[in-house]
Amino acid sequence: SAGVQMDSRCDYTCLPGYQLEGDRSRVCMEDGRWSGSEPVCVDLEPPKIRCPDSRERIAExxxxxxTVYWxxxxxxxxxxxVIKRVMLRGPEPGSEFPEGEHVxxxxxxxxxxxRASCKFSIRVQVRRCPVLRPPQNGYISCTSDGNNYGASCEYLCDxxxxxxGSSVRVCQASQHWTGSQPLCAPMQINTDVSSAxxxxxxxxxxxxxxxISAPDPSNRYYKMQISMLQQAACGLELRHISxxxxxxxxxxxxGRIRxxxxxxxxxxxxxxxxxxxxSHFNAVLxxxxxxxxxxxxxxxxxDELFIFIDTYLLSEREAARRAQSGDPCE
Structure with missing residues (x-):
């Protein structure tokens, strides 16, 4: 059968993506054998991978x-x-990302x-308004983080x-608050009314x-009660008692209120x-x-009056404010 002539040379090449290992050329020798050894084409080239572009998002x-998708x-x-597998290190697309930079x-x-790797970054920015100050003789209660975009702050008075003025202010995307700073003014009592x-x-x-009801201002119990209340004015005001x-x-x-x-x-x-x-001393809370x-x-x-109020009558908001500010009457 037809063969290859002596001194003929064969050059080996690999398909794209493969590298040749072994002799690149072989020659037909006088004894009818080829010089060198059979080379092989091996896949040593990593795959090509390209990640999405880095991106920046504003917190909702x-x-x-x-929430970021890609x-x-x-x-x-x-x-x-053929790609055997692609592995992700980090949250899945559609996850919620907190403020800051994430790789x-x-x-x-x-x-x-x-193998081959790529990376990209996600940067989340939280837009914030200036921190609000509570009004004098009042406080504020805010949602979310207090001054981030979309947060609302309610003004409350002692x-x-x-x-x-404004009861609620909202932090806008422009990083400015709606409304204006309200005031907490002393409560005006109107006794010129038509009914109790x-x-x-x-x-x-x-x-x-x-x-408090008593037969007359000289009533012994009435005088004792008023004397004790006068000495506890701070505690009465702290608990919003008139x-x-x-x-x-x-x-x-x-009859009088102050x-x-x-x-x-x-x-x-x-x-x-x-x-x-x-007919006699009696009182109601x-x-x-x-x-x-x-x-x-x-x-x-x-003390007895204050314990009763602190135990049974304080709202959650009052209790939280008391815990935060402490007792100024101590």
């Missing part, structure tokens, strides 16, 4: 994170075109276990003070009322509405909703 309104990397093997890495392996209900409505959700005094018998009745005088008609209506008698919470027929010490 009211959140400190951004396409998988483009991977190609120059040898047999995502991909690694591709071909059938010959060659008991005995009323808000004047109208008087009590002014204190709704703002103050607790400790209503004292209402209903004294005497018609036609010489006296320096504000009550009309005889309002005094009588309050006593009737709250079931307070003129109303919560901020105007509900009768405790009654007394003898003077109550401020």
């Amino acid at each position: 309104p009211g959140k400190l994170t951004a 396409d998988p990397p483009r991977v190609r093997d120059s040898a047999d075109g 995502i890495r991909y690694t591709a392996h071909d059938q010959a276990y060659n 008991g005995g003070y009323e808000r004047q 209900a109208s008087l009590l409505d002014q204190f709704h959700e703002k103050r607790r009322l400790f209503v 004292t209402v005094e209903l004294l005497g018998q018609p036609p010489h009745e006296l 320096e504000h005088r009550l009309s005889p008609g309002i005094i009588q209506e309050l006593r009737r509405f709250l079931h307070l008698t003129r 109303l919560d901020k909703a105007g509900t009768d919470r405790e009654r007394f027929i003898s003077p109550v010490s401020p």
